[in-house]
Amino acid sequence: MLNPIEVILICLVAQAAVTDLALRKIPNVLILSGLLLALMLHMLGGLHWAPLTQWAAGSVAGLFLFLPLYLLRGMAAGDVKLMAMVGSFVGPLMALKVAxxxxxxxxxxxxxxLLFNGRWREGWRNVVAISKPLLLRSLGMPLQAVPLAPGASVGGMxxxxxxxxxxxAVVALAHR
Incomplete structure (x- = not known):
């Protein structure tokens, strides 16, 4: 049986998914209300350290798990913030599993x-363009990262x- 925190989380992520599919954007108001709701629910849960251990640690873990992808321009900021909100509900360990x-x-x-759009070649070219400087730098060659050319994106997801x-899936499997 799902607890109320998990039911609310599922409703929030479902709304985020529907909005992202329709508008390719996750509203900040959804993220902020989810963060505040998770904090209130953890405080009402009765565990003395839950706001610190579950809410704060979970949201920080969720944020930093996807932040590198955002910095590499592989993910939008709304997705990173959504993962922080998920972490605020489930805590750091389950946030890692979700990520x-x-x-x-x-x-x-x-x-x-990429396969259905027929743009897999352009996608592969972008992966090589991003990875080549990182690989050469890891081998000890002093190189600058080469940004992708404008318009090189093969589409948003x-x-x-x-x-x-x-x-x-992670919430459902926790109750198995």
Whole structure:
């Protein structure tokens, strides 16, 4: 049986997924209300340290798990903030599980989108362009990162859907 915090989280991530699919944007008001709601629910839960250990640590973990992808321009800021909100509900350990599963689901979604759009060659070229300087730098060669050319993106992806599916799966599997 799902507890009330999990039911509210599932409703919030479902709304984020629907909005991301329709508008390719996750509203800040949804993220902020989710963060505040999670804090209030943890405070009402009765555990003395829950706001610190679950809410704060979970939201920071969720934020920093996807922040590198945002900084590499592989993900939008709304997706990073959504993951922080998910972490505020479930805590840092489950946030890590959700992030790993969301990455796998998102990778599969991305591959399917590239195949169905017929843009897999451009996508592969972008991966090589981003990875080559990182690989050469790790081998000791002093190189600057080469930004992608303007318009080199092969399209956006509603990553909120991947986060929502991963959240629902992790929460459901916790009750197995």
């Amino acid at each position: 790993v599963l969301a990455t796998l689901i998102g990778g599969l979604m991305g591959l399917l989108m 509603p990553y909120g859907l991947a986060i929502a599916l991963a959240t629902i």
